[in-house]
Amino acid sequence: MSDTDGKKPLGLGGGAPRSGQVKQSFSHGRTKSVVVETKRKRVVVPAKPGATGAATPGANPHLGDPSKRPAGISDAEMERRLAALKAAKAREAEDNAKRAEDEKLRGEDRARRREEIEAKEREERARLEALRLKAEEEEAARKAEAEARIAAAAARKADVLGTSRRQPAAPASADKPLDRGDGPAPAPAPGEAAVPRTRNLAPALAPRKSERERDERATDRDRAKTKGDEGRRAGKLTLSDATSDEGGRQRSLAAMKRKQEKARQKALGLGQKSEKQVRDVQLPETIVVSELANRMAERAADVVKSLMKMGMMVTMNQAIDADTAELVIEEFGHKAVRVSDADVEQAIETVGNDRDEDMITRPPIVTIMGHVDHGKTSLLDAIRKANVVSGEAGGITQHIGAYQVTTENGAVISFLDTPGHAAFTSMRSRGAAVTDIVILVVAADDAVMPQTIEAIAHAKAAKVPLIVAINKMDKHGADPTKVRTDLLQHNIVVEAMSGDVQDVEVSAKTGMGLDNLLEAIALQAEILELKANPKRAAQGAVIEAKLDVGRGPVATVLVQNGTLRKGDIFVVGEQWGKVRALINDKGETVMEAGPSVPVEVLGLNGTPQAGDVLNVVETEAQAREIADYREKAAKDKRAAAGAATTLEQLMAKAKADKSVSELPVLVKADVQGSAEAIVQALEKVGNDEVRVRILHSGVGAITDTDVGLAEASGAPIIGFNVRANASARNSAHQKGVEIRYYSIIYDLVDDIKKAASGLLKAEVRETFIGYAQIKEVFKVTGVGMVAGCIVTEGVARRSAGVRLLRDNVVIHEGTLKTLKRYKDEVKEVQSGQECGMAFERYEDIRQGDVIEIFEREEVQRTLA
Incomplete structure (x- = not known):
């Protein structure tokens, strides 16, 4: 069987292939020939000028041949492309020049x-x-001195030996053995000097040793020099060169590259080790080991090793306290700077940094406040020439509306419309807190009412000027003088009564006095000299917040300072985000919003609380850190409030709660302000016996989570201007959870009051219907003690309750076991008739006792 198994050999295809064979070698001496093909490289020869047809007559010569252009390219398009190409080449030349200059x-x-x-x-x-x-x-001097000392010692030795030879030989002592030979000492060999026979010959040999050491040191220096100068080997490394011992070990190519790289870095000054930089390390109360290493610019492994030396077996992901971290910082040579967790909010720029030259005049923020149904929104409609009332359920405002109005003379005014109902107290206080001027709307036919007084209190607390708008002047029976007089009781003296508060008579229906009102606003704004810096980081107040199904969390923000732009990173309360879109009061998308401009902000990570302050920060890390700190602080505050409760207080509260009935409810509203107002209104419903408990309140549609919580608690779900989604509706139907929808807060509060009233215990009223006196007491077998009585007053009934009186003291209260007239059981006995009575489970009756007969009636109670 062939190697190809009858198949065609693989080839590149096309062209004119050249075939050949390649021989492959395998282990154990096996080989295999493989047929391969190679493809010639295609060579494109440029066409000679004039080879193609002549250009189209009348065509622009610098545009090239039209026949070679892509389909649909006109001369104008070709010129545009050539111009773009020329500009690109020019830019490329500039870049090359700049790059060359930089390189130089x-x-x-x-x-x-x-x-x-x-x-x-x-x-x-x-x-x-x-x-x-x-x-x-110095070494040469020392050696010369040593040699001189040795030579002097040798000379002294020689003199001593010569003197001893001239003296006669001393007789041998008994202690010193004689030489074996009695003859003279052997003569020295030819060429040898006579060496004296003495034991101390080492000093004479010292010069020879120093010469040997000097020669060895010279050899070592030569060897080291030879080794240091050896460079890269030349030519190929053959087998004979590798096995021979000549030349010693040679450097490899990688070693030579490393040496050249070190030399290059040393020439550029890159190899020098920089001095250790001492850092100021910010140290919070607790810090993770890896974060500590990052702030010190040290290796995390080194920090862990340092902690282990201190006896702390921690990992890089564990947190340590500030004292331990300070010891580590000092050990690494840095400085610890203790910071508090609250220091993260220092990233928010304060308003006091504004310069006078950056300040510009801003539009005034005007809040319309007053009693419900006094015409606040209608007045704003007349100013805006729009119809907002028709969009509000029941004709009452239940949200804070923010609008901008441009007057006929070009002045811009930002208006806030607040609700007037008693449940929206917090909304009115928020509106007064962010405003510059308050317009107090009072109906001329109704005068000062409770919410009017509350609005005056909010304006005084916020220290903002008032403008009184006496509305409904077109109605019959309008009495503006009564309004001005009533305002005197609350220290509001209008200009018509020689005061300093402006008052304007208007009619939202006919438009009377609106120009005067706008003029009064402009005058008041001019007196206040309202200014802001549009160049700083934006700061604003959240007027309203809601959770939109399609857009997510949405906050209505009134910018107070700076300019809020698309893409800004901000923190608001316990939430943070990045501005994804800005929508003005007309529903238009804008790129930025300056001071006194109300906008809807999209891009939050959660729904903030109405009244929170929005601040723009530099980075997402700062925003996330500030939001996390605020959330942790709020959680700790709630935990501290719970921890402050003593065990005795908890037990007393539990005992008190036993007698209190609770109506649990779950509230979902369209905006944060409405949810807040509903919760505050429902918390006021109840008394010492029954109360409403808010399980959960939030904004957005009713979801499966809400249904599950309501089912577990047996609570109804209250939806205010929101609806349940399809899944939540099906789940609520299956689980038997009641969902009630409302659009007017009056109806919601009234229904909850009725439901809470059903939990009240019915009031029991007693009605006395008669008295009977015991004349005789009998003992009847099977019945017990039976009293023979006469009904002295009213009537005695079998179903009524009885009390036994002895000397006008109640000694028993219960029910009758039997009521007989003669031998027959009867339902009732009239006054003046005799009867027999027996008490249920009581037989201590005596002659002369009086029986009091009464009936109980239950009366259903309601909450006020």
Whole structure:
């Protein structure tokens, strides 16, 4: 069987292939021939000029041949493309020139640094050479001195030996053994010097040893020099060169590359180790080990090792306290700077940094306040020439509306319309807190009412000027004088009564006095000199917040300072986000909003609380850190409030709650302000016996989670201007959870009151219907003690309750077991008739006792 198994060999296809064979080698001496094909490279020869047809007559010569253009390209388009190509080439030339200039500057910088490094190296080499020469001189001096001392000692020895030869030989002592030979000492060999026979010959051999050491040191220096100078090997490494011992070990190619790289870095000054930088490390109450290492710019492994030396077996993901972290910081040579968790809010720029030259005049923020049904929204409609009332359920405002109005003379005014119902107190207080001017709307036919007084209190608390708008002047019976007089009781003295508060008579229906009202607003704004800095980071107040199904959390923000732009990163209360879109009061998408401009902001990560302050920060990390800190602080505050309760207080509360009936409800509203107002209104419903407990309140549609919570608690779900989605509706139907929808807060509060009234215990009223006196007491077998009585007053009934009186003291209260007239059981006995009575489970009756007969009636109670 062939190698190809009858199949065609693989080829590249096309062209004119050239075939060949390649021989493959395998282990154990096996080989295999493989047929391969190669494809010639296609060579494109440019066409000679004039080879193609002549250009189209009348065509622009610099545009090229029209026949070679892509289909549909006109001369104008071709010119535009050529111009773009020319501009691109020009930009490329400029870039190349700039790059060359930068490269030249970098080269000069590198050369300058290289010269400085070389100068330093030369100085260092000269210093080392001077030190080496000095050391050699000192060494040579020491050697010369040692040689001189040795020579002097040898000379003294020789003199001593010569003197001893001239003296007669001393007799041998008994302690010193004699030589074996009695003859003279052997003569020295030819060429040898006579060496004296003495034991101390080492000093004579010392010069030879020092010469040997000097030769060895010279050899070592030559070897080291040879080893240091050996460079990259030349030519290929053959088998004979590798096995021979000549030349020693040679450097590899990788070693030579490393050496060249080190030399290059040293020339550029990159190899020098920089000095350790001492850092100021910000240290919170607790910090994670990895974060601590990051702030010190040290390796996390080194920090963990340092902690382990202290006896703390921690990982890089564990948190340590500030004291331990401070010890670690000092050990690494840095400085610890203690910071509080609250310092994260220092990233928010304060308003006090504004310069006078950056301040510009801003539009006034005007809040319309007053009693319900006094015509606040209708007045704003007349100013806006729009119809907002028709969009509000029941004709009452239940949200804070924010609008901008441009007057006929071009002045811009920002209006806030607040609800007037008693349940929306917090909304009115928020409106007064962010406003510059308050317009107090009072109906001329109704005068000052409770919410009017409350609006005056809010305006005084916020220290903002008032303008009184006396509305409904077109109605019959309008009495503006009564309004002005009633306002005197609340320290509001209008200009018509020689005061300093402006008052304007208007009619929202006919449009009377609206120009005067706008003029009064402009005058008041001019007196206030309202200014803001549009160039700083934006700051604003959240007027309203809601959870939109399609857009997510949406906050209505009134910008108070700076300019809020699309893409800004901000923090608002416990939430943060990035501005995804800005929508003005007309529903138009804008790119930025300046001071006093109300806009809807999209891009929050959660629904903020109405009244929160929005601040723009630089980075997402700062926004997230501030929001996390605020959330943690709020959680700790709630936990601290719960922890402050003592065990005795908890037990007393539990005992008190046993007698209190609760109506649990779950509230979902369209906006945060409405949810807040509903919760506050429902918390006021109830008394000492029954109360309403809010399980959960939020904004947005009713979901399966809400249904599950309501089912677990047996609570109804209250939807205010929201609806349940399809899944939640099916789930509520299956689980038997009641969902009630409302659009007017009056109806909601009234229904909850009725439901809470059903939990009240019915009031029991007693009605006395008769008295009977015991004349005789009998004992009847099977019945017990039976009293023979006479009904002295009213009537005695079998179903009524009875009390036994002895000397006008109640000694028993219960029910009758039997009521007989003669031998027959009867339902009732009239006054003046005799009867027999027996008590249920009571037989201590005596002659002369009085029986009091009464009936109980239950009366259903309601909450006020």
